Amino acid sequence: MTSRRAVVQDLAWTTVLSVVVLGPLLIGSGYWLFGDMVFVPHQPWKDGWLGLDGAAPRAVPMDALVSLLTQVVPGSVVQRVLLVGAFLVGGLGAGRLVGAHGALARAAAISLMLWNPWVHDRLMLGQWAILAGYFLLPWVAVTALRAARDLRRGLPPLWVALTLAAVCSPSSGLMAVLVALVLGAGPLRRTTAVASAGLVANLPWLVPSLVASGSTLSTDDVFGAFGARAETSGGTMLSLLSLGGTWKTSIVAPERTSLLIVVLAAGLSAVALLGLRHSRWPADSRSEPVPRLALLAALCLGIAALPTLPGGEPLLETLGRWVPSLAVLRDSQRYLAPAVLLLLPGIAGAVTWARAQVRPGREAMVAVAGALVIAPMTLLPSLAWGSLGDLQRTTYPDDWSAVTDLVGDDDTTVVLPWQGSYRGFAWAGRRAVLDPAPRLLPGRVLIDDRVFVDDVVVPSEDPALVRITAALAVGDPDLTGPALRAQGVRWVLVEKGMPTGPVPSGATAYDGPALMLVDLGEPPAPAAASGGSGRAAVIVGDLLTLVLQLCMTCVTLWTRICESRWEATRRCESLGGDPA
Amino acid sequence: MNIIISAVVGGILATAALVGGVQAAQGGDQKPVQADRLYSYSDQ
Numbered sequence: 001m002t003s004r005r006a007v008v009q010d011l012a013w014t015t016v017l018s019v020v021v022l023g024p025l026l027i028g029s030g031y032w033l034f035g036d037m038v039f040v041p042h043q044p045w046k047d048g049w050l051g052l053d054g055a056a057p058r059a060v061p062m063d064a065l066v067s068l069l070t071q072v073v074p075g076s077v078v079q080r081v082l083l084v085g086a087f088l089v090g091g092l093g094a095g096r097l098v099g100a101h102g103a104l105a106r107a108a109a110i111s112l113m114l115w116n117p118w119v120h121d122r123l124m125l126g127q128w129a130i131l132a133g134y135f136l137l138p139w140v141a142v143t144a145l146r147a148a149r150d151l152r153r154g155l156p157p158l159w160v161a162l163t164l165a166a167v168c169s170p171s172s173g174l175m176a177v178l179v180a181l182v183l184g185a186g187p188l189r190r191t192t193a194v195a196s197a198g199l200v201a202n203l204p205w206l207v208p209s210l211v212a213s214g215s216t217l218s219t220d221d222v223f224g225a226f227g228a229r230a231e232t233s234g235g236t237m238l239s240l241l242s243l244g245g246t247w248k249t250s251i252v253a254p255e256r257t258s259l260l261i262v263v264l265a266a267g268l269s270a271v272a273l274l275g276l277r278h279s280r281w282p283a284d285s286r287s288e289p290v291p292r293l294a295l296l297a298a299l300c301l302g303i304a305a306l307p308t309l310p311g312g313e314p315l316l317e318t319l320g321r322w323v324p325s326l327a328v329l330r331d332s333q334r335y336l337a338p339a340v341l342l343l344l345p346g347i348a349g350a351v352t353w354a355r356a357q358v359r360p361g362r363e364a365m366v367a368v369a370g371a372l373v374i375a376p377m378t379l380l381p382s383l384a385w386g387s388l389g390d391l392q393r394t395t396y397p398d399d400w401s402a403v404t405d406l407v408g409d410d411d412t413t414v415v416l417p418w419q420g421s422y423r424g425f426a427w428a429g430r431r432a433v434l435d436p437a438p439r440l441l442p443g444r445v446l447i448d449d450r451v452f453v454d455d456v457v458v459p460s461e462d463p464a465l466v467r468i469t470a471a472l473a474v475g476d477p478d479l480t481g482p483a484l485r486a487q488g489v490r491w492v493l494v495e496k497g498m499p500t501g502p503v504p505s506g507a508t509a510y511d512g513p514a515l516m517l518v519d520l521g522e523p524p525a526p527a528a529a530s531g532g533s534g535r536a537a538v539i540v541g542d543l544l545t546l547v548l549q550l551c552m553t554c555v556t557l558w559t560r561i562c563e564s565r566w567e568a569t570r571r572c573e574s575l576g577g578d579p580a
Numbered sequence: 581m582n583i584i585i586s587a588v589v590g591g592i593l594a595t596a597a598l599v600g601g602v603q604a605a606q607g608g609d610q611k612p613v614q615a616d617r618l619y620s621y622s623d624q
């Protein structure tokens with residue numbers, strides 16, 4: 001059990017790093033709105049947040065959680081709490097994973113956990129939920145290793161960690177299950193228990209994806225378009241070995257385009273691998289975790305690099321035609337995340353080794369230990385202070401609240417421009433951001449879900465959206481209005497400042513500087529949601545996960561309390577005192 | 581020995597800080613920005 005003093009030390013260092021990264025968001029009002037990071041003041045409840053609308057689940061059930069939280073506190077507060085909380089969880093988890101080491105070694109592990117190219121890239125992509133899932137991985141590892149030692153006491157906390165990771169995003173849930181299976185699997189009984197926990201934890205998104213009858217996933221060309229990429233002439237593998245290599249080159253940190261920096265960062269990974277010889281584990285570890293962590297890292301590196309390997313992309317494309325769900329692997333660099341779990345004990349071991357070398361005549365070895373603590377920050381200064389002040393806070397124009405008041409809970413709204421889901425609002429600094437309309441407006445909000453990247457257009461997944469595309473393609477405003485009404489659409493929201501194409505004819509219900517709302521009139525029939533036949537299955541899955549999560553949380557807390565009391569009693573007895 | 585260790589560690593850190601810091605300070609001009617159609621829409 002990690003001492004309270006160690007927790008305080010880890011928390012202090014984690015807080016420092018978190019504030020340095022997220023500082024600009026914390027010192028004022030407004031939102032960080034960029035990439036996939038969309039928070040709104042008040043996110044109305046919709047069935048889609050739980051995947052009950054038949055659409056393919058993307059932010060299920062995280063959107064449900066955020067919606068519930070914004071019923072109580074403003075979205076700007078929720079954003080800050082979730083981001084800071086995620087960083088704190090990640091830092092403390094890294095400290096716990098290497099808890100058998102000293103303070104400086106734990107600080108090095110925390111630095112590497114919170115401050116690396118993978119974290120930078122995901123933050124710049126706005127993938128805050130995936131980042132939160134990543135920060136839970138050390139806890140999944142800690143609890144999986146504990147389950148491997150003692151299944152009865154280790155399974156409940158592992159269950160809790162797996163469910164929390166799955167809540168963040170489907171890919172986070174999958175990565176957590178991979179970590180749990182590699183680190184926690186063993187005899188049949190234990191493997192079955194861990195796999196069952198992983199399965200139940202992921203039911204909230206797994207069931208909707210299985211019953212989403214109306215959705216179609218396409219894997220054509222996506223693995224190449226979203227596959228890992230080289231940042232320098234050093235190649236993709238060098239980037240991946242240093243935890244970089246995102247597909248989206250425009251958000252790569254400027255210093256990561258320097259071959260020297262990427263080589264040094266890969267060198268830091270190499271030092272961590274060498275340091276594994278000096279990693280320390282709890283005394284009751286039945287087996288050395290390093291081989292399992294190495295297997296996990298190799299698997300993750302393989303997944304991340306697969307689209308870039310000879311024959312990798314065609315293989316994935318072929319498999320994707322048989323199993324469209326493989327589209328979840330398209331952003332391959334994302335799956336590099338669990339590999340950091342191998343580097344954490346390694347860097348801690350390297351620091352421990354350097355500290356052990358300090359002796360008369362070699363006092364400077366303490367500088368080696370200190371250098372390993374600050375190396376991640378030195379090699380990636382762009383992560384500091386919101387990408388060195390590049391990430392500005394912004395606020396929603398008043399137009400948004402005005403149109404929100406006009407749209408009813410049962411209405412269907414089409415959002416223009418109808419070209420992808422990302423926008424470049426003037427009021428958000430033209431930085432690309434996922435359209436906030438579906439999270440701001442009540443009712444059913446339809447946006448174009450096609451993704452345009454390089455020369456690839458990832459087609460729409462929802463047949464209803466394909467029909468809207470066809471209706472808008474007519475072009476004549478007098479014809480598109482009735483065509484949309486026939487699809488059950490009442491409102492057309494026009495986001496100004498971008499080319500929108502012809503706006504369907506209708507009554508202008510609101511016209512402001514940023515938005516225009518056109519009323520097409522009451523549709524003849526409400527828009528039919530695609531799918532929905534598996535609604536009962538989704539609800540059963542959610543309830544099963546929720547109830548078991550509550551039970552496992554209670555068991556974990558109770559076990560923790562009992563262990564603390566037993567520890568206190570043992571300490572008192574050893575001192576000859578009265579435990580009471 | 582202390583001098584050698586200090587020189588090596590200090591040299592690596594100083595080089596990394598100098599190269600990384602200069603690149604980061606120069607910002608987007610140094611980015612290998614490709615025609616990124618996903619976000620190029622927002623540049624229109």
